[in-house]
Each structure stands twice: as structure tokens, then as C-alpha cells.
Amino acid sequence: MTVRFLALYETPTDPDTFDRHYREVHVPLGRRLPGLRRYTVGRNVAAVRGEGPYHLVAELEWDTMDELRAAFASPEGRAAADDAARLQELAPVRSMIFVVEESVG
């Protein structure tokens, strides 16, 4: 089983400041989250349908929803959430959690 946290950031007013903060501050905070199995970031995002692509697509994976929730509630999780609030000032975000269901693999 895999559960995923997906964060989608719109294009920031100041992409350089956003990218630097994300890379230098937010990624290190995310890496410390307990039980984290995988942390990926989308590069060279290009739209296919609908509105333009998101500026940044980040996905963090845990084995179970309980472990994800424990990570979010931990001191490391609260530090990452505080920094996510700062990032949200730089670019609108839409984030969500879900269970990953395999359709083929």
C-alpha cells in the first residue's frame, strides 16, 4: 500500500525566490518527516489539457495513512507545515492526500 501527499503550486510572482526557498528550506524540512518513503518533484512541467501547468508538482509517499498522519503531527511535520504557510504567501497551493490504487503495474 502507498499513500501520497500531492502539493500543486501555481506560478509564483517571483519564481526565483520561490524556487530558492523551496529547494533550500522546504525540501530539507520534508526530508526529515518520519516514515517518508519517497519525495519527488516534477521538472519541466508542460500542460496537456485545461489551464496552464502548475509551477511545481511535489509528491511525498508513505506506506500507510496512519504513518502519513503521524508524520504530519510530529514536530518535523509541524515545522514543514509552518514553512508551507510561508510558501503559500509566495504561490497559491492546492494540496491533498490520497491512497494510491494500482490500475496497472
Add this chain to the structure above:
Amino acid sequence: MTVRFLALYETPTDPDTFDRHYREVHVPLGRRLPGLRRYTVGRNVAAVRGEGPYHLVAELEWDTMDELRAAFASPEGRAAADDAARLQELAPVRSMIFVVEESVG
């Protein structure tokens, strides 16, 4: 290397019709795409930040961007794109492609 196609569907006016069409028509079309490595769908999606969660989060993976582009250009890809246009009548979609960059894992 992994490249991903990410499709995010807003809540449909008629979720039952959308879900049935997605499951019975669109997933089988997607599974036929040449070179597809993984096809996952998000279940029990719950919002964390920003607007409500998307109704459906679908992710399809290939090894390279060339293989993804070849799959989209194939007869199977055109059939899936035609059906995606039908799905878009049932729920607004925002879809994109990107290279998956590992931050940890």
C-alpha cells in the same frame, strides 16, 4: 528516469456517470498505451491546503519522455485522447506531463 502524466479532475456534476465511464472505458484505453509502466488512481482524496481536493487524481508513468510522446501519438494514444475529450465534458480537467526528479528515496 521516470516521466509522469498527471490528470486532475474536478468534481463532476454527475459523479456516478463520470466514475463509471472512467473505470469502464477510460482505464482500459489507458492500459493499452505502449510502454506504460504504471497507472495509479487516487482513492479517498482529502484536501490539506487550498481549494477542495480534486475528484480524481490519475498518474501514468513511462521510462522516458520520448516513450510517453510516442504513446500519446500512437493509435491507442489517440483513442485515449478522444475519450479524455468526452470525460472533459463530464468534469473539468487539468493535465500535465513532467520528469520525475527524486529528492529522497
